Amino acid sequence: MDGQAKRNNYLDENFDRFVGHLEEWLAIPSISTLPEYAEDVRRAAHWARERLTAIGFPEAKLVATAGHPLVYGEWQVDPRQPTLLIYGHYDVQPVDPLHLWSSPPFQPTIRGGNIYGRGTSDDKGQVMLVLAALEAWAKVDAGLPVNVKILLEGEEEAGGAAIADYVRSHPEHLQADAVLICDTHMVNAEQPSLITGLRGILYTEIVVSGAKTDLHSGSYGGVAPNPLHALCLLLGRLKGEDGSIDIPQLAAAIPVPSPADKQFWQDDPLHIEEALKAEMGVSAMVGEGAYPALERIGLRPTLEVHGIRGGFTGEGAKTVIPAEAVAKVSLRLPANLDPNEVFGWLEEAVGNKMPSGYRFHLTNLHGGRGLSVNPDNPYLRAAAKSVEAIFGALPVFMREGGSIPIAALFAEVLKVPIVLLGFGLPDDRIHAPNEKFSLNQFRQGMKTVADFLGRIRF
């Protein structure tokens, strides 16, 4: 039995224990955006540090930040071997609406070959498969094949301010030959894929004010400003029914796609558009019909409203005209754009489009650049070979619509290849009720990462 076979064997023999570890970690509700869960976030960080120590990392510690702590581990095995920096996050999204979960979000539950719970796919499950791969090397080969630095953050779902500060201020400490990130998904279980592009993100709050107090719609309806209606008018003007975003500087800044990308998007050889429709349960897509669906996800910017607060939304009837209303609005951006510059464009557009009779204020909650990776580098080629070895199919190179701002930051600061090797599936419902992770993907992911670690050794 060669080394990889032994390691695969080890991963199979210990698979139930790895699932158990993951269940332990998932049971900690490490919701980073809600202050009342701060202690749970810290517990989840401690849990990860203890796993690194158990695997054999000589160095494994928590790094204090202005926000939630970072977990850092380092294992230098041979200065002649390359150094891989592995990134992941141990925080999770909020869980509301809670009543739509079939099993409690923090009581991980296995049904039909999937493990259900908040963080299963995004990202505890994917970090855990990396930890399993590292353990397989540590136990079967008495050490890792390459030098490894691992950095886990607790604010990925909350803007990632702490890790961004840390990476910018510690470029030499984090220096590596490549960065591995397991926090994305494949096209489907039969068609593995590697991500070569991510969109940037800008997340904002728009506060609109009208009268100085809430008003009764009988006594004042007809003369009173209604900030909820102003937000509706504004958001309808910022993005039309056809999906077009009316921010002139943004429209002018969208890059021209490469002929190869354009061809892939037009041909859609993997029938991803049909798969997306099935996942969404819709017969027709909404958005910019003039562009192929894959281009709309891979390159085009978006503007989405995530929630509108103000007035009365409880049971029954309340005839209030609120004094103030707030919209949570994000934009996904082509990789070439700076979210802070786009925020200025958005502020200007909101000013131009706001109905008269209202005051408004925008807050830039967080932002991060996108990423565009050249697939022609040894680490991405190695990853493709590992995927082929374990999944039995060549991966396609894809642009993914989500944002991992830290990936762009690593590329900018460390100037090394970023390998986005994710094992999620499109129906994992990340950020939504009933998030799950396929146990088969969990198993194959461990083996793929273990294979990759051996393949990048000189």
Next chain:
Amino acid sequence: MDGQAKRNNYLDENFDRFVGHLEEWLAIPSISTLPEYAEDVRRAAHWARERLTAIGFPEAKLVATAGHPLVYGEWQVDPRQPTLLIYGHYDVQPVDPLHLWSSPPFQPTIRGGNIYGRGTSDDKGQVMLVLAALEAWAKVDAGLPVNVKILLEGEEEAGGAAIADYVRSHPEHLQADAVLICDTHMVNAEQPSLITGLRGILYTEIVVSGAKTDLHSGSYGGVAPNPLHALCLLLGRLKGEDGSIDIPQLAAAIPVPSPADKQFWQDDPLHIEEALKAEMGVSAMVGEGAYPALERIGLRPTLEVHGIRGGFTGEGAKTVIPAEAVAKVSLRLPANLDPNEVFGWLEEAVGNKMPSGYRFHLTNLHGGRGLSVNPDNPYLRAAAKSVEAIFGALPVFMREGGSIPIAALFAEVLKVPIVLLGFGLPDDRIHAPNEKFSLNQFRQGMKTVADFLGRIRF
């Protein structure tokens, strides 16, 4: 000292006790729209029944309904005298946003000559002043001057289904010569007014659905339906920035105002427009600029969104595209329109204006017709004289923008004059945080109603 002077004296001497009674009643959080307060609503009903008994009503009882109970009291004094039916409500609006209250909504607090708390002006304070006036007659004159039926409901803020059923099925039991309702406000403390018109109301929920589950805006943004955005587009199409409502049947059904009303609205001799701006704290009004402000409140229909539910509105950032979003939308209607017919028009307009790619459903939560009173009747003339006697100024006859569906129902079923004699002030912030009622209005109101009771005696 004549009778009215003695009764005024009694009301002054017992004023502090009446304030104490009101405080007791206000402390019961009788929020009719929220199921968890059902027991409190019942307690508030019992409290009112006990007051009627204490005043001396031979009959005072709770009437069970499908919803919250009615309180009914009757005191027949002389079959030759007219019978007055008095209506009020003992339920109150919800209190959110709670953090904007300067004192807790259900701990009535006196500051600067006002009593603060939910229900002070709408409507417990105004019912309490009627009870005080009745008591003054009962104690000073050993009986009431006319026959009185009093009917208090506990669902005014929740659609009033129970009382509507009751009135429709008990027209003979409730038969009276006039109906007195103290649930409106005057122009200001120096300028008393009597209401001769109320708008109707239709309160609806519009549910819009997109994908079968919540989606991540990174992976699906650009192709996914966003029901929040669809609602924004829809609500912006139903009502424009200029306040015009695009429901063709509704536009065609707005009655032509009388020349006298039009003149009053255009001249605005009481400078109500400036007062409204000051109350709202705005320099310019929002709405249909082609019509005077008073006409926009007194006659024109409105369409207001009161809240939008769906997605994420908590602290921080969540990049969710919700599967479903709900808007609470009401229309105020000219008195000639049937809200149920208007609901059909609204459904049709929503169908025509809904962006493609969405499913939707409308619910008619409740509705009520408006009211248009001919001021030339003996009961309204008596009320005007009572107001002049106590306030020292002739009242103006006004159309008010709010809705009291039960007033229209009384007019329809009993076919008698409706006297809308309200003592609220425009800055009472009914339905909003820091609702208050002027103690001076409370005192003058008691005396006015006591005077009115004597004035309608043959």
